[in-house]
Amino acid sequence: MPKSKSFKSPQQLWEAVSSKSVHVVEGIFFNLGVLVARHPWKTVILTLSFVFLSCIGLIRFHIEKNPMNLWVPPESDFYYDTNWYINTFGTGFRLQKVIVTADNVLEPEVLSAINNLTDRINAIQVNYENQVYTMKDLCYKVPVVNFYNPGRDKRSLDVLPGNNADSNTSVSGDSDFSDPMLWVTDEFYCDFLERFQYSCYQLNILDLWKNKQDDINQATKHDIIEKINKIKTNPTTGHPTDYTKLFGDMKYDEHGNIVSAGSIILTWFTHVNMTSIDVNEVGNLVGTEDWVSIPLAMWENEFLNVMESISHNFTDINLYYEAGRSFADISGKAMFDELDKLFLGILLMFLYIQFALSRFNWLEIRLTLGSVGLLCVGLAYITAVGWCSAFGISFGPIHSSLPFLLMGLGVDDMFVMNACWNNLPDSAAKKSLPVKVGLMLKHAGVSIVITSFTDIVALLIGAITILPSLKSFCIYAAIGVFFIFCYSVTFYVAVFTLDIKRIQDNRNGVLFCYQHKREIKVSTNKTMLQKFLEQFYKRVVFTIPGKTIVILFTFVITCFSIQAILHLEQRFDPKWFIPDDTYFKDFLNAHDYYYPEEGNMAMVFLGEMNYNKEFIRLHGMLQELKNETYIYGVNSWIEYFHQYVLKNFDRDLVNNATALTDHEFNRHLSRFLYSSIGGRFQVNFKFSEHFECGSPATQIEASTMLFNFAKFGGPDEYIPAMNHVRNIVKSTNITSGDGYRSVWSKVFSNWVTDEIIAIEVERNIELALLCVMVCTVILITNLQMCLWIFVCVLLTILNVLGCMQRWGMTVDIVCCIGLELATGLCVDYAAHVGHTFLTMTEGSSSERAFKTVTSIGSAVLLGGGSTFLSLSLLSMSKAYTFQSFFKIFLLVILFGLFNGLIFLPVGLSLIGPGGYRSSKTKNTAEMVELNGKHETVEKQLEDG
Secondary structure, three states: OOHHHHOOOHHHHHHHHHHHHHHHHHHHHHHHHHHHHHOHHHHHHHHHHHHHHHHHHHHHOOEOOOHHHOOOOOOOHHHHHHHHHHHHOOEEEEEEEEEEEOOOOOOHHHHHHHHHHHHHHHOOOEEEOOEEEOHHHHEOEEEOOOOOOOOHHHOOOOOOOOOOOOOOOOOOOHHHHOOHHHHOOHHHHHHHHOOOOEEEOEEOHHHHHOOOHHHHHHOOHHHHHHHHHHOOEOOOOOOEOOHHHHEEOOEEOOOOOEEEOOEEEEEEEEEEEHHHOOHHHHOOOOOOOOOOOHHHHHHHHHHHHHHHHHHOOOOOOEEEEEOOOHHHHHHHHHHHOOHHHHHHHHHHHHHHHHHHHOOOOOOOOOHHHHHHHHHHHHHHHHHHHHHHHHOOOOEOHHHHHHHHHHHHHHHHHHHHHHHHHHOOOHHHHHOOHHHHHHHHHHHHHHHHHHHHHHHHHHHHHHOOOOOHHHHHHHHHHHHHHHHHHHHHHHHHHHHHHHHHHHHHOOEOOOOOOOEOOOOOOOOOOOOHHHHHHHHHHHHHHOOHHHHHHHHHHHHHHHHHHHHHHOOOOEOOOHHHHOOOOOHHHHHHHHHHHHOOOOOOEEEEEEOOOOOOOOHHHHHHHHHHHHOOOOEEEEEOHHHHHHHHHHHHHOOOOOOHHHOOOHHHHHHHHHHHHOOOOOHHHHHHEEEOOOOOOOOOOOOEEEEEEEEEEOOOOOHHHHHHHHHHHHHHHHOOOOOOOOOOEEEEOOOHHHHHHHHHHHHHHHHHHHHHHHHHHHHHHHHHOOHHHHHHHHHHHHHHHHHHHHHHHHOOOOEOHHHHHHHHHHHHHHHHHHHHHHHHHHHOOOOOHHHHHHHHHHHHHHHHHHHHHHHHHHHHHHHHOOOHHHHHHHHHHHHHHHHHHHHHHHHHHHHHHHHOOOOOOOOOOOOHHHHHHHHHHHHHHHHHHHHO
16 A cells, blocks of 8 residues: 555644544443443442541531631731741730711710720620630730829820821820829839839720729710810820810811811720630631630620610710621621522522422322432542541631532533433443443543543642642632432432433332332433524524624624723632621721721731841831821831930930940930830830849840821722832831841732732633643544633633623622633533534534433533532522622523523534544444443343
């Protein structure tokens, strides 16, 4: 034979490899189907035994409740800074707030109500381990510095945690920093100081009267107005406090003094020792609880009960309140209160499956088969949890939605296998049951493995995220999909075989033991859905006008989606997790109304260094921060210490010509921290050793200073601000010590996620699409079909993102999770249709496309319907997470089904690829060989 005739082009070689690989896979599934159908009970027992063994892994089952290990990237500055603060200082505070509103809160009656409210809160007691805890035991304590009070009302405003100031006005003025106690000896002064201990820190107007009941009861409206406008120092603690900042909706006189206000906010600071708390013990199941001790958590719960009771006792004033645990409680409750809807969705899906699989006679009620389809999902979920736990992968809050995702992916396989069984060729009618099951799995198995493998790869792509909870979820989901595939082609096929035997034995579909005496004829007619699809495609879709409309609609909706994507925002607000009909949402709304300009508190962290040597640079850094327009209320010991030393010792720390020695610096710092001027800054230092009053300060291991961010409009404002402030602090040229310095705020946990989430979504979707393309090339092995499937998936993702924007949704961590799952889900619709089209070898492209959608279309449509039904009740959910999941999955189902069942068949009918084995290439020898194999298998089965 001439060499030219033996040469094959690359296309012919690819088609040969394609045909061979597909038939190898088909052969594997045929043999598997025969084996399972021959030993169904052994398969069931082995499967259940494997599930039982997998449960051993649950010994290491761990629910992660620490928000740092769930929502914060472990490589982020926020993660490192938070752990640095905990390990270095070890203490923090939680806020308990009450907003009181009235026509004018500057009335004596309102002051009396605030007094009664405060008494009730201070009287709250909880008992834990035979010890009684009150506010006095749990409060955040600060040193009392009210040693003397000469001219203190004129001191410029500064802040402690949570007390906001207007501006960044530099501290100055001779009267502000003079320390007359320097004229007495250290021994006398320190002995005098011992009488002044620590006091609970709070922001409460009652402090203006030093909480004295008689003075409060005798206060007039004039007294109240005069005190809040003139007094700038807390009479109880001596700390600078601007009481005008407690009020909202204020009105002023011609002199700029407040004469009325619509609200006042009261704040209690409670102490938390973060180093002694295990968040996994005190946290909640949704990972939104912060560090809190058990006694404090109990006290906060009682605080909420008291406030709920009190709030109904007033007629002329309104109370809005929050505790440190409010966000965690409400967000967790909103999540788990909706689980009943999900379980009702499972019931609806079960009924839906029965309706889809069963026929209207006692013999073909597929009660067992429908139950086992859902059981496979449950077994896969248990197995996935067992194996992930065995390998130390923690279980997170969003994992609770995993069973419902697996249902959406797993139930499809059941419909595909049922469709393949109903579409067996007439020649298979005389075959034995194991062979017919093998033929069913021969086609269905390839289709299922394509969708399952692409789902797994898409989910594993999502697992490369730097968000810990999302990474864990994607791993669980990928393993769950893998086991669904395994159980579908083994356990489900075994039960399917037993159910077919039941039908052959004429036994009832509900009472399996009952055998009908009269033979019930098995229905062979097409279902109403199949008949509808035939007419729909024949008379609408595959007509010339129909194809034109489909292509134009696809083009228009894609352009619409792309335009919307360009305006899709990346934004996340934790308030979205709070349902509207809750006390906490009422508080947030009231706070936004009365205090619209209040931003977020932040801190500058400074590590170990020679503070005397670096003081000039630290002072320069401070001035840079104060010059930023979006920063206010800078509360720095650096500025106060500079002015203190300059006024009382005539030494300028910012001028190298009068620099201090390290010993002098430590002496002055000690006196500063034990003075009425600098005493409040003691909480901002961590020293190598404790030092007493009168002794030089020991080495500074760390220090902090506070400031406030202004209120930002969105990520395009607060992300650049966060990074710029960090750059100011980190770019300061510190040459001594460990060099550590950073900026931290609790809200950074959200801002950091916002900063990376858009990049994460874009990267993961792109990688998932690439992997889908690669996987379909490997499994389907037809390049043109792979391109068609890729286009369908791409169009679905574009459509979903575009409609998300039009629906008012944004890109956040919840939507990121939904989109990760969407990429895997939307592959299924197109892959089933694409693979079935390649198995159709006779007729034109249009005829093959018609046969494809009429044979597999009903199964794909039923699968999409089951996914939608299981999640449909989430549309009534008040939880933001479930609302977002419902919207995304609804869009995925609608556009996935459209692109898979409408656009793809139309495209294939016009320029579809050839089948795996056309009638021209399928020679008689191959047919004889294949039939011979089947007959050999049958003969072996009959011989037993």
